[in-house]
Amino acid sequence: MAPERFFLELDPPAEAMREWPHVVIVGGGFAGLKACHALARQPVRVTLIDKRNFNLFQPLLYQVASGLVSEADVASPLRQMVGQAPNVQVLLGEVVDIDPAAKEVIFNDHRYGYDHLILASGSGSTYFGHEEWRPLAPPMKILEHADEIRRRLLMALEEAEQTPDPERRHFLQTVVVVGAGPAGCELAGSLIELMHRSIRCDFKQLDPACCRVVLVEAAERVLPTMHPKLAAAAAGYLERAGVTLLLDTMVQAIAAGRVSLNGTTGGPQELEAATICWTAGVRASRLGALLAERSGCPVDRGGRLLVEPDFSIPGHPEIRAVGDLCAYRHTPDGRPLPGMAGPAVQMGAWVAASILATCGGGGPVAPFRFTDLGSMAVIGPWYAVADLRGLHVTGLAGWVLWALAHLAFIPDTENRITLFTKWMWQIATRQRTALLITGRPDQHLGVDVGLYRARLHPPESADAGADGGEPLTSQDSAPLAA
Numbered sequence: 001m002a003p004e005r006f007f008l009e010l011d012p013p014a015e016a017m018r019e020w021p022h023v024v025i026v027g028g029g030f031a032g033l034k035a036c037h038a039l040a041r042q043p044v045r046v047t048l049i050d051k052r053n054f055n056l057f058q059p060l061l062y063q064v065a066s067g068l069v070s071e072a073d074v075a076s077p078l079r080q081m082v083g084q085a086p087n088v089q090v091l092l093g094e095v096v097d098i099d100p101a102a103k104e105v106i107f108n109d110h111r112y113g114y115d116h117l118i119l120a121s122g123s124g125s126t127y128f129g130h131e132e133w134r135p136l137a138p139p140m141k142i143l144e145h146a147d148e149i150r151r152r153l154l155m156a157l158e159e160a161e162q163t164p165d166p167e168r169r170h171f172l173q174t175v176v177v178v179g180a181g182p183a184g185c186e187l188a189g190s191l192i193e194l195m196h197r198s199i200r201c202d203f204k205q206l207d208p209a210c211c212r213v214v215l216v217e218a219a220e221r222v223l224p225t226m227h228p229k230l231a232a233a234a235a236g237y238l239e240r241a242g243v244t245l246l247l248d249t250m251v252q253a254i255a256a257g258r259v260s261l262n263g264t265t266g267g268p269q270e271l272e273a274a275t276i277c278w279t280a281g282v283r284a285s286r287l288g289a290l291l292a293e294r295s296g297c298p299v300d301r302g303g304r305l306l307v308e309p310d311f312s313i314p315g316h317p318e319i320r321a322v323g324d325l326c327a328y329r330h331t332p333d334g335r336p337l338p339g340m341a342g343p344a345v346q347m348g349a350w351v352a353a354s355i356l357a358t359c360g361g362g363g364p365v366a367p368f369r370f371t372d373l374g375s376m377a378v379i380g381p382w383y384a385v386a387d388l389r390g391l392h393v394t395g396l397a398g399w400v401l402w403a404l405a406h407l408a409f410i411p412d413t414e415n416r417i418t419l420f421t422k423w424m425w426q427i428a429t430r431q432r433t434a435l436l437i438t439g440r441p442d443q444h445l446g447v448d449v450g451l452y453r454a455r456l457h458p459p460e461s462a463d464a465g466a467d468g469g470e471p472l473t474s475q476d477s478a479p480l481a482a
């Protein structure tokens with residue numbers, strides 16, 4: 001884009017708006033999008049900056065990874081969602097620096113001024129100092145990760161179909177999922193169902209009984225943040241579905257197609273698996289560390305900014321950090337709010353109201369109080385566990401609650417209708433329609449399941465990766481295996 005055009009685009013089209021306070025929102029996820037919605041058509045000028053042009057509904061990423069739904073079903077273009085409001089400007093770009101003294105953010109080689117800054121850049125995955133594991137065991141944080149997990153698993157099954165060697169087949173039909181939080185349990189449950197179903201119906205040479213999904217967790221139970229009763233119900237369901245649980249077990253090393261483990265009771269063991277996935281670690285977006293450096297704002301161990309009761313950072317009332325990027329400890333028990341969609345949405349809405357109040361466009365706001373609506377995890381078709389403020393629901397009732405809650409939370413009406421239709425179709429037919437292996441055809445030559453590529457091209461040391469939209473796995477840039 002020519003620089004002239006770029007600056008033209010940044011000028012508000014209406015003369016009257018030029019005097020309005022300028023609110024810059026970085027990140028159009030749960031928190032940023034909610035703030036943007038709340039500020040749309042209010043007497044402020046809003047610029048929403050995101051490095052992706054869409055809002056991603058991360059809780060359903062596992063459905064993309066396991067071929068239940070397609071990418072576009074869980075993502076919606078930001079311009080269509082908020083770009084039509086006359087006072088909202090959506091800009092595509094990655095904010096790479098912040099200058100709190102000058103009140104400017106830096107992106108696309110430009111400095112861009114603000115009166116109020118809302119930082120909502122989310123979180124990314126972390127490998128606890130072992131970034132070399134990232135290409136071997138992709139995380140599940142962005143769409144490309146989900147695509148990559150699906151591609152690896154389907155490629156492994158395709159190769160297994162053509163492999164006479166039973167040992168190799170067994171290897172190709174084995175999946176290891178590291179981390180048994182909600183995302184890990186959902187992924188493991190969905191992948192075992194996909195493998196059993198696909199192999200029974202679509203593959204002629206494979207035996208469903210040889211499929212293996214192993215779920216590895218360092219804590220002594222699955223779903224460590226949920227009530228033990230719900231965790232036990234989820235574990236029981238997963239085991240009945242065919243998932244092997246390795247609890248109290250730490251990952252020691254990951255190599256191509258191999259995971260070395262050490263269990264408190266089971267001792268050291270090696271697992272060989274063609275598909276390895278990582279859902280174990282979360283770290284705040286790197287903008288958190290950057291802002292901490294620039295402003296002196298303290299961060300917690302996960303890199304989250306320790307914010308004031310109004311989500312501002314110390315000494316800068318005009319900068320607010322919300323969602324997964326902040327550690328909000330001003331709660332009755334002093335424990336930080338969890339990194340989940342519910343808190344992120346409520347923070348975004350409150351901060352927008354608070355900014356409007358500061359600008360004189362709205363009434364005074366009551367102090368922020370988080371309303372806990374509970375937590376849930378879907379473990380298999382028709383089966384979910386839900387904790388609704390102490391009311392524990394499992395099984396079909398849990399699944400119905402889960403489905404209703406997710407449909408209500410999805411910010412886009414078209415996606416809501418599509419998802420509902422697809423889920424009903426799957427329930428009726430048990431068919432998955434999004435089982436495409438995408439990418440360049442030559443990407444799939446040989447055994448492109450993370451093995452040959454890794455052997456031919458040892459993993460490059462990836463960067464920290466701990467941001468809301470980390471590098472698109474090394475496969476996207478790695479030379480192709482021939």
Ligand SMILES: Cc1cc2nc3c(=O)[nH]c(=O)nc-3n(C[C@H](O)[C@H](O)[C@H](O)COP(=O)(O)OP(=O)(O)OC[C@H]3O[C@@H](n4cnc5c(N)ncnc54)[C@H](O)[C@@H]3O)c2cc1C
Pocket residue numbers: 026027028029030031032049050051052054055056057058059060061062093094095096120121122123140141182183285287322323324325339340341342344376467468469
């Ligand atoms: C697989 C998975 C499953 C989950 N399941 C659930 C669930 O079932 N229930 C639940 O409540 N929560 C769930 N979560 C957590 C929930 O998705 C997050 O807590 C929530 O997304 C946080 O919202 P946010 O607005 O802070 O960040 P995000 O929604 O992550 O949005 C951050 C945005 O910032 C953008 N961004 C990042 N860095 C920059 C930059 N430098 N410049 C410009 N833009 C940038 C990103 O592109 C992104 O659009 C899940 C998360 C994952 C990964």
